[in-house]
Amino acid sequence: MKTRHTYQFDQTTPSTTWNIVHNLNLQAPIVDCWVLDVGVMTKIIPYSVQRVDENTVLVTFTSPRSGRALVL
Secondary structure (H helix, E strand, C coil), X not given: CCCCCCEEEEEEEEEEEEEEECCCCCCXXXXXXXXXXXXXXXXXXXXXXXXXXXXXXXXXXXXXEXXXXXXX
């Protein structure tokens, strides 16, 4: 049985792009994005999620966002 690892990324400054270096060596990463919206963390679907390589993803939003991403 293969052990599954996760990576938590925190974006503290609002930005339209989150460059996430997770070092999990994944061919098809799953990314969950949670943004801070009026003091509440809300799960949203970003504009795009691009796999740059097996250790990096680039998440893009239509407006600057701060929050958290979980990569698995």
